[in-house]
Amino acid sequence: MSTQSPQAPSARSAEARPAEARPAEPRFIDSVSLVAGREITMRLRSKAFLISTGILMLAVLASVVLGSLFGGQSDPAKVAVVGAAASAVEGNPALDPVPVDDEAAGEQLLRDGEVEAVISPEASDPLGIAVTGLDQTPSGVVQALAVVPTVELLEPAAVDPGLAYLVAFGFGIVFFMSAITFGSTIAQSVVEEKQTRVVEILLSTVSARALLTGKVIGNSVLAFGQIVAIAVLAIAGLMLTGQKVLLGGLGDSVIWFVVFFAVGFVMLAALFAASAAMVSRAEDMGSVTTPVTMLVMIPYFLVIFFFDDPTVLGIMSYVPFSAPVGMPVRIFLDQAEWWEPILSLAILVATTALAVALGERIYRNTLLKTGSRVPLGEALRG
Structure with missing residues (x-):
């Protein structure tokens, strides 16, 4: 008498059931959209973000007003x-x-x-x-x-030095504050998720690549929106204060600044996230993000102290980390040829692609490692 194994139907059912009951894995684009939307919503609800944005707007208005006072662009x-x-x-x-x-x-x-x-x-x-x-x-x-004597200049400046300083300061402070604000936000978010082990739950739903991409895109959208709002505010302020001559010279440089910032911030965001993933405690975040922070601070100080030095500005406009500030200032001062912004942007795009690839590798290899700081070499090797 032969008996049929009672486990056979069960085994067949077990083979068939997972295929039927297994939930569909979310697409990469859906995961990225979910993470990016979460980042945007959290930032818009943050009082610190809203306050910092307001302060930045006031700084831009102050620059426009000072330009009106010192630039001599008022109506007769x-x-x-x-x-x-x-x-x-x-x-x-x-x-x-x-x-x-x-x-x-x-x-x-x-x-x-x-x-x-x-x-x-x-x-x-x-x-x-x-x-x-x-x-x-x-x-x-x-x-x-008033009767004044005739004054002749051997090498007349194309732009008033005081006005050039204000424009350089404006580009520098906007780049510095926006990059630091959103870069620190990304780093803090990564460390908090590791410290609370929330990242383990997130990785059960989305991949590390989707998580990093969503964070970068979400914060980049906010940073880009902030920059566009500042540009619109500055242009409106120039029109209301009657600085039409300055507006005509500043328009091209503002557009290029927005373009350079949009690309450059993606690079910085990836580096901030990758650096923060190497530690598991908020107390250690400063030690790993300091090199990236210096890459943001150095262009700010260079453009403030060397705004009237064509050589320094020329070098800055081709170094990827300072190009978002150096090139727009050169365009405003009419020191750049038509092809230079295009070449500088191409270098920045290539550097950004490399930084994102390295950042994604470090982020993926260190995201689940807790305890002491992960050395850079180990983070790259995986």
């Missing part, structure tokens, strides 16, 4: 001119004359706020004119009428 002052006094104002680019019949008509315009001062003939004055203000001396009008 309107003045009421009486009779023969028009000859003293004619051809003066700082004054916009409004002819009137007599002093009474000019004073009425002054009281109505239509003009800043009244200029009328005065026989007893050495210049033959008199200036009338409303409640205080119209210093701008008086300065525009």
Whole structure:
């Protein structure tokens, strides 16, 4: 009498059941979207992020206002001119004359706020004119009428040095604060997930590559959005303050700055995440992220101290970590040829691809290692 093994149907069922019951593995793009959305939502709910963004916006507005004060880009002052006094104002680019019949008509315009001062003939004055203000001396009008000697420059600067410094400072501080803010956020997130062992749960659902890609993309979107908002705010401020000449010269450099920053931050984000994955405690995060932080700080200080040095700026514009600052400043100063930004961007893209590949390898090899700091050589070998 032969008996059939009762385990055979069960075995067949066990072979068939996993294929039917096994949940579909999420696609890479779906995992990345999930992680990126989580990063964006968490940052937008953070008070620290909102406060730092507000401070950065105020710094940009301050730079625009200071540029208006020191750049000399304001509209000509309107003045009421009486009779023969028009000859003293004619051809003066700082004054916009409004002819009137007599002093009474000019004073009425002054009281109505239509003009800043009244200029009328005065026989007893050495210049033959008199200036009338409303409640205080119209210093701008008086300065525009002042007699100054002819000044010649052997090597005139294309851009006012004070204005060039403000533009360099603006690019430097925006790059520095945005990169440090979002780079530190990525590093802190990686260490917290390792320290709380949440990363083990995450890796049971998504791959290490998807987790890193989502973090980089999510924070890059926020950083890019912040930079675009700052650029729009700066352009609007320039238009409202009447700095049309500066706006025309700054437009191209702002566009290139946004492009360079978008690529450069991806590189920095990958390096911040990879560095943080090498440690398991928040106390050790500073020791591994310091080299990346220095790569952000050095361009900031270089552009502040050497904004008027073509040689230093030229070198900075081709070094990937400083190109997002150096090249836009050179474009504003009209020191770069048309092909230089393209070449510099190509170098930055290639460096970013290499940094992302190395960062992904380090991140994947060290993410589940706890305890002491993982040496760089071991992190690369896996």
